[in-house]
Every structure is written in structure tokens, then in C-alpha cells.
Amino acid sequence: MTSIPPSPVGPGQDRSIGELLSEVTSDVQTLFRQEVELAKAEVRQEATKAGKAAGMYGGAGFAGYMLLLFLSLAAVLGLSNVIDGGWSSLIVAAVWAVVAAVLYQRGRTQMRDVSPKPEQTVESMKENAEWARHPTE
Known part of the structure; x- marks a missing residue:
């Protein structure tokens, strides 16, 4: 069960609607800022993972290029036995x-x-x- 924090206003005193709206607005702004910071942290983390994966793709592309180069050389040398x-x-x-x-x-x-x-x-x-x-x- 959650407890309601004590009101800064003493018992028997009501806060005005303006004060309540100001407090709600402040809470919403704080929540929004926290959500933005969380989103930034998640994006940074995902960008790091994507960067590492892109590096792996780059390495695989280079290895594939080298494979095709040497297969082409092997084909040239193999054909040179015939022609x-x-x-x-x-x-x-x-x-x-x-x-x-x-x-x-x-x-x-x-x-x-x-x-x-x-x-x-x-x-x-x-x-x-x-x-x-x-x-x-």
C-alpha cells in the first residue's frame, strides 16, 4: 500500500487550484525530463551496439572482397592451363x-x-x- 505524502499545508487549510496546478505542472515537467534522459541513455546504448555490428559487417565485407579476389586469381590460373x-x-x-x-x-x-x-x-x-x-x- 502506498502512502500519501503529507501536505505542506496544515490541517484544515485548503490549497488553491493555482498551487495545485503549479505542483502538477512541475511534476509533469520533472517526469518529462526524466523520460528524455532515459531515452537518451537508451539511444546511446543502442548506437554503441549498432556501431560494433557495423564494424563486424565492414570486416565481413572486406573478407568477402578478398575471397572473391583470390577466387578470381584461381580461376585465371586454372583457365591458363587450358588457354x-x-x-x-x-x-x-x-x-x-x-x-x-x-x-x-x-x-x-x-x-x-x-x-x-x-x-x-x-x-x-x-x-x-x-x-x-x-x-x-
Whole structure:
């Protein structure tokens, strides 16, 4: 069971509505500040975790790049046993050119679907502004 803190006003004395509203406003402001500080702390913590994960992705990307480089060299050396080394290098380069062209086209197609304006946020802000103008409706 929670106890009600004693009132600073003595028994039999009533506090005015202005005093009560002032106290409630002060409590709401304190609560809001505490919530903002909690949100900041959570965002910092999540940003740290995201930064570490991004570093791991970067390392994995570099390792993947090195893997493709050495596989390409192995393909060139393997083909050079069958045909001239210059032609084997051109064949491997042509395969990579096709891969690059396909990836470029797919990326270009997906980029056309990207909207630079955050539609949901804009709509939500419009609703908030409308509510702020007419809060009782």
C-alpha cells in the first residue's frame, strides 16, 4: 500500500487550484525530463551496439572482397592451363563485368522505389498539428 505524502499545508487549510496546478505542472515537467534522459541513455546504448555490428559487417565485407579476389586469381590460373593467360584473364574480367551490370540494374530499379520524404512521419506530424489546433474535437 502506498502512502500519501503529507501536505505542506496544515490541517484544515485548503490549497488553491493555482498551487495545485503549479505542483502538477512541475511534476509533469520533472517526469518529462526524466523520460528524455532515459531515452537518451537508451539511444546511446543502442548506437554503441549498432556501431560494433557495423564494424563486424565492414570486416565481413572486406573478407568477402578478398575471397572473391583470390577466387578470381584461381580461376585465371586454372583457365591458363587450358588457354593462353591473357585470354583467361579476359574471360574472368568479362564474368565480373556481367555480375557488375546485373547488380547495377537491380540497384537502379530498387532506387526508383525509394522515397526521400518520410511519408508516415509527415502524415503523423500533420495529425499532431491538427490536434494541437483543436484538442477538444
